[in-house]
Amino acid sequence: MTGNESGIPGKFLKPCDTPLERYKVEPFILVIFGGGGDLSRRKLLPTLFHLFREDELSAGFSVLGFGRRQMNDEQYRSMMKEAVREFGEEEFDEAQWNEFSKRVFFHSGHFEDDETYRGLQEKISAISIPTDGGKRNVIYYMSVPPHVTPVAVEKMNQHELCRGRYSTKVIIEKPFGFDLSSAKELNSILTDAFEESRIYRIDHYLGKETVQNIMFFRFSNAVFERLWNSKYIDHVQITVAEDIGIEERGAFYEQNGVVRDIVQNHVMQLMALVAMEPPIGFEADFIRDEKGKVFRALRPMDDEYIDRFTVRSQYGPGPVRGVDVPGYRAEKGVSPDSATPTFFAGKFYVANWRWAGVPFYVRTGKRLARHVTEICIQFKQPPLRLFGRTCDVLEPNILALTIQPDERISLRFGVKYPHVINRIYPAEMVFSYQNTFKTKSHPAYERLLIDCMKGDLTLFVRQDGVEAIWEALDPLLARWESMPPRDFPNYPSGSWGPVEADLLLQRDGRSWLTV
Ligand code: BG6
Numbered sequence: 001m002t003g004n005e006s007g008i009p010g011k012f013l014k015p016c017d018t019p020l021e022r023y024k025v026e027p028f029i030l031v032i033f034g035g036g037g038d039l040s041r042r043k044l045l046p047t048l049f050h051l052f053r054e055d056e057l058s059a060g061f062s063v064l065g066f067g068r069r070q071m072n073d074e075q076y077r078s079m080m081k082e083a084v085r086e087f088g089e090e091e092f093d094e095a096q097w098n099e100f101s102k103r104v105f106f107h108s109g110h111f112e113d114d115e116t117y118r119g120l121q122e123k124i125s126a127i128s129i130p131t132d133g134g135k136r137n138v139i140y141y142m143s144v145p146p147h148v149t150p151v152a153v154e155k156m157n158q159h160e161l162c163r164g165r166y167s168t169k170v171i172i173e174k175p176f177g178f179d180l181s182s183a184k185e186l187n188s189i190l191t192d193a194f195e196e197s198r199i200y201r202i203d204h205y206l207g208k209e210t211v212q213n214i215m216f217f218r219f220s221n222a223v224f225e226r227l228w229n230s231k232y233i234d235h236v237q238i239t240v241a242e243d244i245g246i247e248e249r250g251a252f253y254e255q256n257g258v259v260r261d262i263v264q265n266h267v268m269q270l271m272a273l274v275a276m277e278p279p280i281g282f283e284a285d286f287i288r289d290e291k292g293k294v295f296r297a298l299r300p301m302d303d304e305y306i307d308r309f310t311v312r313s314q315y316g317p318g319p320v321r322g323v324d325v326p327g328y329r330a331e332k333g334v335s336p337d338s339a340t341p342t343f344f345a346g347k348f349y350v351a352n353w354r355w356a357g358v359p360f361y362v363r364t365g366k367r368l369a370r371h372v373t374e375i376c377i378q379f380k381q382p383p384l385r386l387f388g389r390t391c392d393v394l395e396p397n398i399l400a401l402t403i404q405p406d407e408r409i410s411l412r413f414g415v416k417y418p419h420v421i422n423r424i425y426p427a428e429m430v431f432s433y434q435n436t437f438k439t440k441s442h443p444a445y446e447r448l449l450i451d452c453m454k455g456d457l458t459l460f461v462r463q464d465g466v467e468a469i470w471e472a473l474d475p476l477l478a479r480w481e482s483m484p485p486r487d488f489p490n491y492p493s494g495s496w497g498p499v500e501a502d503l504l505l506q507r508d509g510r511s512w513l514t515v
Contacts, residue, residue, distance in 0.1 A: 025453045027060025028137035029128035031120070033152055034144040035065020035106060036076070038248060039173070041083035043204075044141065045104075047445040049084050052100045053093065056450065060129035062103040066120060068110055076106035089443070111144065111152045117159040124166070138166040139452060143173055145252060150189045157193040171200040171452055174265045175256060176461070179477060180470035187463045200452045201461040205266040207444030207451075210403040210433070212459070214273040214375070215287075217401070217409065224399070225278075227379065229354045234396065237376040238270050239514040240364040243320050244371070245493070246342070250333020257340045258312075259477060262364045268295065268469045269461070270403075271360055274375060275350045284457040288465060295468035299349040306479045311500040313343035314485070315367040318492030325367065325493050339484045342366045343491060345501035346476075347508075363501055363512065367493035373403040376513040387422045395426040398513060407433035407441060 030048070032040055051057050065076050081101065085092045107123050109116030128136045140156070142149045149172065156162050162170075172190070177183025190199055205211050218225055227233070240262055246253040253261065272291040279286035301310070316327035329336050343365030350360065379397040398412040410430045417423035433441060451459055491498040496512070505511050 025058040026131045026137055027058050027129040028139055029062045029064060029124060030139045030141060031064045031066055032141045032143055033066050036067040036069045037143055039143045042087045043445045045080045046084050046088040049100050053096055062127050065106045070108050071106050073105045077101045077104050111148050117155050121159060121161055135167045138168045140170045146175055150186050153189050153193050162193040169198045169452060170194050171202050174203055175260045176201055176466045180474050183466055183470050202448055203265045203269050203461050204444040205269055206459040207448040208403060209441035210407045214401060219278050230356050230358045232379055233358055234378045234380045235359045236274060237361045237513055238267055240267055240373045241368040242366050242371055243368060245367050246331055250331050254334055254340050258342055258344045263344055264469055264473055267362050267364055275355055287458060288462040292465045292468055294350055295465055297350050297352040298472040299351045301475050303479050306476050310346035311504060312341035312480055313490045313498045314488040315342050315491055315493045316489030318494040320367060320494040327489050343497045345504055361505060365497050369494055369496050371405055372514055374514045375401040391422055391424050394424060
């Protein structure tokens, strides 16, 4: 930990430059359902190209995009070349791209059409390179709208693309279902087609270095874990704020809204990492067991609770970083009288021994004042005010785990202000990833793709956890859907959301710490 904001290493620690571990990956083919879509362009192909450049892929890899668009391999390659140029994090390298793109292919077809799957099977067999043992590793990536996934998996199963012919894995993008019953239905289709150990439910937040660090920070230090309970913690805040709008995803967002897009997955995963008990080991299922217990302990919300302790909102027009942007209802693909919420705030309780009575305040939204994901843990006041009237109001100790865009952990604590009178000054101790490590954090998709290739499920979500979260959130969604909002849009773009989100904390004598 550095002793100050400047990031100059402290006495004991030097910037660390540990070489990255390398894994031997077997030959595989990645078949991307929705291969021409937004995720492929923005994340998957740029990530794969980066891994190729870093020599992290096996020599025998290939990528097969699969989608409705009529395209041949060459057209797909040039579309992805543009995408990698635009969204890749490093300078584009033409020669390396030419090498990489030889292994990139496309298969056009409709996801409901049997003929398409026969063609897909032929293409996989023609392109994929078998391992030394003669098997073909196939990873399917379902980057399609949620209602398409069950249809496509059923078809794959019928055409024997799941078990038997190849050694397969499947990566499923969130949202995992639309509510509890559709999540169960999706799962039964998935487990019919694949072994549970072959299903990788991806939540890219779990691939973020700073998110993974929550567990390491908690369980590798003796100092904090002792205080990590209702005796010492006053409350927890989780903010996932985005300054961007819904971009080109109007249709998707209209169907899902903020709770299905962010709360059901990213926010709940962050909450679980803060609230979970220490797992009995670092294996995937031990960790997923503990996270599942957190979800199952979420205090059920009835209508009265929902009306009092949750806030839904939608952004109107306003200035974001000096640029006027349109409101949600004016976005492409959005209904002019849409009731879809783009902002959520709420108070949750994890009703177990450790957390009884400790509120977890959550806030997330699009088109907010800035892009920041942060968890703040506010500690209780010391038992006695020792220092006289000038110290009547003590600033609480706050531990802030900042996930992005800064990657840091800070601890606020009181020190004596240098003067003759007694006064406490809130000082801060900061650890910054950037200043401590020369090695850059792996982008989330990079880590998760490698883990899937290696067969490591630790950072993927398990079905019982998914269902427990839906069970907690279904009443909220049902309540909102039965009572259309009357005041949308109700926060201007570029703000911190509606005033009700502030009141939610003010009524408890608290305020949002991330500003
Ligand atoms: C995705 C959501 O899962 O996460 C998007 O669908 C959101 O709406 C994105 O913008 C945020 O991810 P990140 O990594 O930019 O915080």
